[in-house]
Amino acid sequence: xxxxxxxxxxxxxxxxxxxxxxxxxxxxxxxxxxxxxxxxxxxxxxxxxxxxxxxxxxxxxxxxxxxxxxxxxxxxxxxxxxxxxxxxxxxxxxxxxxxxxxxxxxxxxxxxxxxxxxxxxxxxxxxxxxxxxxxxxxxxxxxxxxxxxxxxxxxxxxxxxxxxxxxxxxxxxxxxxxxxxxxxxxxxxxxxxxxxxxxxxxxxxxxxxxxxxxxxxxxxxxxxxxxxxxxxxxxxxxxxxxxxxxxxxxxxxxxxxxxxxxxxxxxxxxxxxxxxxxxxxxxxxxxxxxxxxxxxxxxxxxxxxxxxxxxxxxxxxxxxxxxxxxxxxxxxxxxxxxxxxxxxxxxxxxxxxxxxxxxxxxxxxxxxxxxxxxxxxxxxx
Amino acid sequence: xxxxxxxxxxxxxxxxxxxxxxxxxxxxxxxxxxxxxxxxxxxxxxxxxxxxxxxxxxxxxxxxxxxxxxxxxxxxxxxxxxxxxxxxxxxxxxxxxxxxxxxxxxxxxxxxxxxxxxxxxxxxxxxxxxxxxxxxxxxxxxxxxxxxxxxxxxxxxxxxxxxxxxxxxxxxxxxxxxxxxxxxxxxxxxxxxxxxxxxxxxxxxxxxxxxxxxxxxxxxxxxxxxxxxxxxxxxxxxxxxxxxxx
Numbered sequence: 001x002x003x004x005x006x007x008x009x010x011x012x013x014x015x016x017x018x019x020x021x022x023x024x025x026x027x028x029x030x031x032x033x034x035x036x037x038x039x040x041x042x043x044x045x046x047x048x049x050x051x052x053x054x055x056x057x058x059x060x061x062x063x064x065x066x067x068x069x070x071x072x073x074x075x076x077x078x079x080x081x082x083x084x085x086x087x088x089x090x091x092x093x094x095x096x097x098x099x100x101x102x103x104x105x106x107x108x109x110x111x112x113x114x115x116x117x118x119x120x121x122x123x124x125x126x127x128x129x130x131x132x133x134x135x136x137x138x139x140x141x142x143x144x145x146x147x148x149x150x151x152x153x154x155x156x157x158x159x160x161x162x163x164x165x166x167x168x169x170x171x172x173x174x175x176x177x178x179x180x181x182x183x184x185x186x187x188x189x190x191x192x193x194x195x196x197x198x199x200x201x202x203x204x205x206x207x208x209x210x211x212x213x214x215x216x217x218x219x220x221x222x223x224x225x226x227x228x229x230x231x232x233x234x235x236x237x238x239x240x241x242x243x244x245x246x247x248x249x250x251x252x253x254x255x256x257x258x259x260x261x262x263x264x265x266x267x268x269x270x271x272x273x274x275x276x277x278x279x280x281x282x283x284x285x286x287x288x289x290x291x292x293x294x295x296x297x298x299x300x301x302x303x304x305x306x307x308x309x310x311x312x313x314x315x316x317x318x319x320x321x322x323x324x325x326x327x328x329x330x331x332x333x334x335x336x337x338x339x340x341x342x343x344x345x346x347x348x349x350x351x352x353x354x355x356x357x358x359x360x361x362x363x364x365x366x367x368x369x370x371x372x373x374x375x376x377x378x379x380x381x
Numbered sequence: 382x383x384x385x386x387x388x389x390x391x392x393x394x395x396x397x398x399x400x401x402x403x404x405x406x407x408x409x410x411x412x413x414x415x416x417x418x419x420x421x422x423x424x425x426x427x428x429x430x431x432x433x434x435x436x437x438x439x440x441x442x443x444x445x446x447x448x449x450x451x452x453x454x455x456x457x458x459x460x461x462x463x464x465x466x467x468x469x470x471x472x473x474x475x476x477x478x479x480x481x482x483x484x485x486x487x488x489x490x491x492x493x494x495x496x497x498x499x500x501x502x503x504x505x506x507x508x509x510x511x512x513x514x515x516x517x518x519x520x521x522x523x524x525x526x527x528x529x530x531x532x533x534x535x536x537x538x539x540x541x542x543x544x545x546x547x548x549x550x551x552x553x554x555x556x557x558x559x560x561x562x563x564x565x566x567x568x569x570x571x572x573x574x575x576x577x578x579x580x581x582x583x584x585x586x587x588x589x590x591x592x593x594x595x596x597x598x599x600x601x602x603x604x605x606x607x608x609x610x611x612x613x614x615x616x617x618x619x620x621x622x623x624x625x626x627x
Contacts, residue, residue, distance in 0.1 A: 005464050124471075125468060125470070218566060219566070220569040220598075220602045221566065222569055222580060223598055226596075227592070229592065322478075322479075322482070322483070329573070351489070355483040358480055359483055363478045
């Protein structure tokens with residue numbers, strides 16, 4: 001029997017973490033330093049030992065199982081066990097009715113989660129699921145997590161305590177985050193596609209346009225947000241209609257404009273690259289069939305360039321979801337609000353309340369668009 | 382065309398240095414961006430020191446991430462590390478969906494405020510492009526070349542040193558350049574956790590509603606990134622040209 005090296009490495013990391021690091025951290029309130037606890041100290045002996053036994057079984061499958069499907073199922077089962085163990089620890093450590101104590105997952109919990117996540121990722125990569133299955137898998141994972149959160153399974157853990165305090169604002173900021181990221185993408189598509197087509201048709205324009213857009217990319221996000229505050233502020237003062245539409249020096253307007261500017265480069269560059277990929281033969285054949293320029297563009301060039309353009313859309317969407325975070329610094333809202341508030345109060349749970357949804361959003365967007373690109377690329381061939 | 386690029390390059394560098402060394406001479410340019418007689422030039426610290434601090438942070442982080450990423454890239458492309466290859470490629474993809482602010486924010490509670498969380502975030506974020514390019518560079522070395530090298534009696538180690546790495550070098554250098562340029566911009570965010578850098582100037586501008594400060598911080602960072610990009614492209618050409626002569 002051959003030992004799997006990745007499995008051995010991850011098992012060693014997980015075991016070491018469980019033995020030496022705290023599984024959960026108990027804080028009497030939000031501010032005081034935490035008190036580390038192991039799983040055995042928190043849960044009844046049978047439950048803690050049960051968790052250890054289940055994790056041992058997962059480790060065994062990671063070490064010797066050959067079938068990637070078994071490895072994937074085992075790793076996912078491990079994630080569920082670790083998540084439920086933390087939830088149970090939260091319930092056990094919280095005195096009834098007490099809303100002040102904070103039970104945060106400890107270092108061992110995070111190491112275990114990362115190790116199991118890596119194990120699952122490795123197995124999933126080896127299985128090479130088709131795009132539809134990947135999307136289905138993502139949907140199921142998000143749905144399960146959503147149901148568990150809605151059911152209140154994790155309500156006694158510190159991040160959910162922060163959520164409970166900020167519940168109304170959370171929905172609002174999350175919606176703001178998504179609409180800023182997607183809205184600027186939409187605007188960039190509306191402007192970038194024609195610009196890309198123009199650059200493709202007029203080669204002299206190409207170098208200059210891409211050069212300017214490249215330089216814009218090097219301006220740091222927080223500076224571009226700031227720089228746009230002044231002209232937009234002036235615009236709002238000079239044009240009442242703009243002000244009525246919500247254009248202001250601070251807030252969402254400069255953030256949306258900055259994101260739009262950052263989004264242009266990938267869209268324009270990929271449109272040009274995609275159109276360049278279309279073979280001359282195809283275009284000439286279309287012309288020979290009597291198609292007009294507009295028809296060739298719509299029926300031949302754009303459909304053939306679509307996968308490359310979509311790759312640009314993926315880059316932009318993932319980048320935007322990350323960058324909206326910084327908009328919180330200029331009052332633009334979004335989930336970054338919690339991140340920066342958390343940094344200000346050195347409250348890691350508040351930081352995570354903002355950061356985890358951002359990562360999940362960006363990751364989901366990447367999976368969805370990757371699947372879409374793959375499907376498009378496939379149907380073209 | 383070449384000479385025009387050189388003139389532009391020299392002008393940009395001269396402007397950057399002149400501004401950093403004697404910022405007060407440029408005060409008149411920035412007055413229109415201030416209100417109520419606020420100072421037109423950042424006055425709560427030395428701009429040159431801040432720019433150098435930021436550059437230093439970026440270079441230290443980039444050196445560390447280059448070392449780690451190239452070593453890991455070599456490791457997973459050897460026969461012994463092949464089991465880690467599929468996972469590492471997926472990880473690179475997943476890693477790029479993490480916004481740098483999130484890395485920074487999560488590092489703060491672990492290591493405290495200041496330089497350390499910034500270094501960690503820049504290091505982690507800089508790993509990805511270098512790692513990705515190292516793997517692609519090493520894996521796209523033609524099989525015929527590898528066989529020829531083995532046929533000449535080279536050991537695996539010699540083959541790596543004198544055949545594979547030189548051939549992969551252009552891509553590896555490109556990865557290092559990408560990661561450096563991204564990180565110059567990202568380093569400004571480090572100022573939200575009290576690391577020294579030009580982000581301090583931008584944030585001071587945001588807080589006191591002084592566009593002149595924001596412009597200064599942003600322009601200097603942008604210029605540094607463009608010049609760095611340019612310098613690295615030149616360096617890459619030189620290194621690759623030399624590799625070809627040998």
